[in-house]
Amino acid sequence: MGKKYSEIPDKLIEFIKAQKIFFIGTATTDSRVSVSPKGMDSLKVLDNNRVVWLNVTGSGNETAAHVQENPRMTIMFCAFEGNPMILRLYGTAKVIHQNDPEWKDLFSLFEPLPGARQIFDVSIDLLQTSCGMAIPYYDYVSEREQLNKWAEKKGEDGIKQYWIDKNQETIDGKPTNIVSMNNLIQA
Template sequence: MAKQFPRIDEAHRAFIEEQHMFFTGSAGPEGRVNISPKGMDSLRVLGPNRIVWMNITGSGNETAGHQLENNRMTLMWCSFTTRPLILRCYGTASTLHAGDPGWDSLAPLFPAHRSARQIFDVSVDLVQTSCGYAVPFMEYTSERDTMQKWVDAKSDDDIRAYWVEKNQTTIDGKPTGVPV
């Protein structure tokens, strides 16, 4: 049975912090809905109604494009271990890029990533838990090192060139706002 809460309580926070992966959901007023898996120690719960997460370079940049048109965002965690639970945080988000006010205070909360594109600052207005009875068991073994190897093989200019090529528009052709 789903339960709803107006804020992230300590049990929710502990559950979120135990997970190695989370999912983001976003959509513009038209076009495709995007759901993305995230990891790499890129999320922090800053209070009962605030979560921030650092978005690392990827093959697309859908969430950023959606945020320019519609600031709604959903974050979701699933337990793949003993406790069957799904937790969702619903809210709105603002986007920060390096050089924006607030970036310098939030970026140090995360491991340094030369390929960090944005930080999303999520204002949570609803938390919902539900059973995870149909979620399979999976064992966490480690983080992938593929992203770090890719970054290590690139200069800062190479990363920005990649952003120009792959991260300037969504798959629906909308701008993402990523600075280059």
Template sequence: MAKFYPELTESLQQFIAEQHIFFTATAPTNGRVNLSPKGINTFRVLTPQTVAYLDLTGSGNESSAHLIENGRMTIMFCSFQDAPLILRLYGKGQVIRPGDEAWQDLLSGFPMLPGTRQLVTLAIASVQTSCGLGVPVYDFVSDRSSLIDWATHKGSEGLQEYWRVKNQVSIDGLPTHLLREP
């Protein structure tokens, strides 16, 4: 049975800390829904009502474009081990980029990873748990190093060029403002 909470309880914060993967969902007013898996120890609970993740360079930048347009975001965790549980965080997301006022303060709580392009925060409107009885049991083996290796190989200039070519607009043509001047 689903339960709703106004914020993250201590036990839900502990559950989040134990997870190796989370999923982000955003959607523009008109266009495609984006659902992305994330990992590599990039998620942090800042307060019981605010969370953030370090957004690494990817093939697209859909979440950024959607959040600029309307801010709607859901983040989901699910237990693949032990007791089943699905945890959804609903709220208003915001993209923080290098040069933004909050960048340095927020960045200090995350690992320094090659390919970091922005931070995403979520002001939680509500938290929902549900049973997760249909989620299979999986064993975590390790994080993949491929994304970090790729970003390291690209280097700073190569990443800037990649962002310019691949991460400036969403697949629906919405701007991401990734390379805007601060």
């Protein structure tokens, strides 16, 4: 059944690398809880207590706003093939915007994705596995390309305008700071 760890053991690093999807959970003390699925080979394990993931432009920007106010983050993985398991990484996250000094080095760890918006740098302080025996089997077919095609069609200027128009605050009205942190001029 479940086990707790203070750092990511090598066998779980391999499990993480094999996953095609993961889920991010964040909230402030007075916001709705956001649980967001992620994919696109956008997560890297840097060491046994640190992961980073590249966030691309989407319809909302809840995670960035939440982390800036309350940096706790949970990352969850589920085994959809092979032996059953759920893995949760608990930690403290920092949002890295494109104008931040850390951006260049961290961004170089990823294959470039159109619409890249932020990087989340997560210090892990606890891991927990649980059985996952109720999680069904699913077959991975391929990545969806719609988001990449949408971002490519918009282009860099169109993406930045989208951030201004659609990504400045959460559904609860909390600021994401994407405009100010990237020195964008509002239209």
